[in-house]
Amino acid sequence: MISLRYHIITIAAVFLSLGLGIILGGSIGQNWINEKQQTLLVGLEEKYDQALQSNAKLQNQIQELSGRIEQANEEFSAFVSKGFMPDLQEKTIGLWMNQGLKDEFIRPFLESVGMKVILIDESLPSPLPAYPILFVGAQRPNWAHEWAEELTLQVEKANLTPAEQGKLLERIQQVYQEQNHEY
Template sequence: MIHFRYHLISLAAVFIALGVGILLGGTAGHNWFSWGEKEVLANMSAKYDRALKSNQELKQQMNRLHVEVERNKEEVVHLMALRYAHELKGSKVFIWQEKEGSLERITRLLQSVGVEVAALQEESFPPDGLLLIYADKHPEWLIGRGNNNRVLLVKQEPDSVAKQWALLENVQKLLAETRGVREKG
């Protein structure tokens, strides 16, 4: 049987060890933990500063590229105007629209090369000029009227420079064919 003295001595040893551990942990360990915490915070702060600087540089680069793209678009519009202004200036294009949406981009594009743009009321075919239809298919009122060689169907508004160039090419081609038919007749 174990004496009460051994229990008392082991219990006192546990409390002494606990006290020494608290004393050492509170003084010596605190500096080590605080130093590690400061190092982690300094690393995180440095990474944040680098990311912030990189973000600002990317914004500046995006702004420069945006300005350059806008300048290039202006140059392309100028080139289109030079290319088609001679052939299209003074021509008349009537626009009939079935789809919802704005035809601002098409109108501005045609006007930039000197084309006169006019809205067309339903079922009135233009006596002269080209008919540009903004719809998914030819309207019922147009079928069987003839003069389909003066009709250009546009299903989607040209949202890129290449599509705008293609639209002007088609308008120029149809107007040239119309002039050729008039000259022969």
């Protein structure tokens, strides 16, 4: 039979080994966890640096491609404009823009074709001129219905793509051909 002393020694040995395991695990295990965390952090930092470098390269590529696209659009616009220059040179067009839209593109574009651009503000010009007017924006002023419908053109936005530029010039050319006037 097993004596009481044997049970007490066994229980003491279990608690002693448990305490020793906690002490060793806490000290040696902590170093192991710290090493793994450091390794993980170093790996994450390397991936972050790689992502930053990749992002910088992509930003440079985007800027380069944007520059190329802008240059191609300018070249195409110049090409399109030159085709309409003989017909629209020295022709007059009125330009009315919705509030909030900037005149950074439309007027210089029309002037590059050789047209005379007259800016029209919110008030109705008096007397009504006989040249076409281009309304830029989604809305027209209240007095727009008083202008001859065959002399009105409208575009929704101020910054046109090269294809939209070509269509606008075609429409302006058609208005002048239909009216067969020198404005």
